[in-house]
Amino acid sequence: MSAKDRRGETSPRIRDVAAAAGVSYQTVSRVINDSPNVRAETRQLVVDVMERLRYRPNRAARALGLGRARAVTVVTSNTTLYGYASVLQGIEEAARLLGLAVGVRVVESESAADVRHAVDYVSDPTAGSVVVVAFDPAGAGVLRMLPPEVPVVAATEAGGLPGAGCRMIFLDERQAAAAATRHLLGLGHRTVHHVAIPSEVPAGARQAGWRDALDAAGRTAPEVVQAGWDSRSAYLAGRRLAADPDVTAILCGNDDTALAVRRALFEAGRDVPGDVSIVGFDDVPGAAYWTPALTTVRMDFAALGRQCVSVLAGGPEVELEAPRLVIRESTATPR
Secondary structure, X not given: OOEEOOOOOEEOOHHHHHHHHXXXXXXXXXXXXXXXXXXXXXXXXXXXXXXXXXXXXXHHHHHHHOOOOOEEEEEEOOXXXXXXXXXXXXXXXXXXXXXXXEEEEEOOOOXXXXXXXXXXHHHOHHHOEEEEEEOXXXXXXXXXXXXXXXXXXXXXXXXXXXXOOOEEEOOOHXXXXXXXXXXXXXXXXXXXXXXXXXXXXXXXXXXXXXXXXXXXXXXXXXXXXXXXXXXXXXXXXXXXXXXXXXXXXXXXXXXXXXXXXHHHHHHOOOOOOXXXXXXXXXXXXXXXXXXXXXXXXXXXHHHHHHHHHHHHOOOOOOOOXXXXXXXXXXXXXXX
């Protein structure tokens, strides 16, 4: 479907050009980006069609080929955690198809100095277009400080970030967290405890979904137990919950947190799922092979990364698989 411009008139999109020229949208993107990997006759055909349709690439797409390097720079505070690494994987896959170089700029912390250094780096035209992984305060700080002339797309928590004026793409983890909480309540648990991971907003999407489900069921939400990104803090949170015999169900902020909580329960002599049911988040590749296999929410982070690049290149929307609960062995009816 074609978009409408500011005057309300229908304007062609990259898929319209591709269809009229009989080529793929990736080929049109390569022509826009002046990629050498396009035959001369194909390039001329696409240019002719763009002129005939009066197609004008969006600002981000133009920046990829004109005035800024044919590259994508990813700004992130972490390259090893599963969600971050999977977004990076999707970005690299999509950029490689378009002949774009990919660079990574790690923002060391959320301090003003580190954020400013990252902003200054990607504001240079040699950095190309920018994808900010804004799952945390450091990434969000960079996103809010970027000057308006920098073409940028952000991967964020569900709902996006207040104060950021760029295109933000996210998965609906709030609804998925609510579904995971309803699953535990449906098994007969009186309530569900939550070990939360850091978030840019006071109550992250996963925590908000957990609370939504408890409120809808008329249950009082227990105090949130906060953990960091590290396994040690999650393990200590697990020890705190393991000491409370009333705790029978725990929703963890991610699968790494769930693994550490599981260890704390094991050391306290509390069986999973006999005594306590655990649900994780993200569905890391090893989650199906734990003992017991982890019930968790599957998140399509790689598609999130591919969609960020597609938006920058003026390509079609990438289908994002909705987060969904994968039920395995770590949840059961309470004794």
